[in-house]
Amino acid sequence: MNNNALEQIYNKWDCCISGALKDILENKDFLKLSINDLKYLDLIRLNPKITPVEISKKLNISKPSVTYMIEKLERIGAVKKIKSARDKRSYCIVITEESKKIMELEKNIFIEHAVRLVKKLDFKEREQLYKLFCKMELI
Numbered sequence: 001m002n003n004n005a006l007e008q009i010y011n012k013w014d015c016c017i018s019g020a021l022k023d024i025l026e027n028k029d030f031l032k033l034s035i036n037d038l039k040y041l042d043l044i045r046l047n048p049k050i051t052p053v054e055i056s057k058k059l060n061i062s063k064p065s066v067t068y069m070i071e072k073l074e075r076i077g078a079v080k081k082i083k084s085a086r087d088k089r090s091y092c093i094v095i096t097e098e099s100k101k102i103m104e105l106e107k108n109i110f111i112e113h114a115v116r117l118v119k120k121l122d123f124k125e126r127e128q129l130y131k132l133f134c135k136m137e138l139i
Helices: 005-024 028-032 035-046 052-059 061-074 095-119 123-135
Strands: 079-083 090-096
Touching: 005 028, 005 123, 028 035, 035 061, 035 090, 052 061, 052 123, 090 095
Parallel strands: none
Antiparallel strands: 079 090
16 A cells, blocks of 8 residues: 555545534634644543653653643643642643543544445455454554
């Protein structure tokens, strides 16, 4: 699969997500979130009360880059900083309720889209797709 095909798949996916989000979002700044922003949000969602240092280590990104991203996400209301119970000098990051709603909606749209695509495959093609996902360690 070439980059053009991947780009077409991404554009179709992005169009589905953006359309659904426009209908439910109160905060339109969420529409400006990039794939990179969503990567941060997903990490924070999966690791409640994660610290900026932990984000830096897990994503192998510099601490100033993490600080910039957290400030950006906090400005649009996607995350909140909470003082650390262990060390009052540091803080933890948590996603907001609106971020949780968006991520749940995105997951549901992805599943719906994936099911629609898989239905177009015959049994042998589905089996092959499953084996490929296993090989890529996606399953």
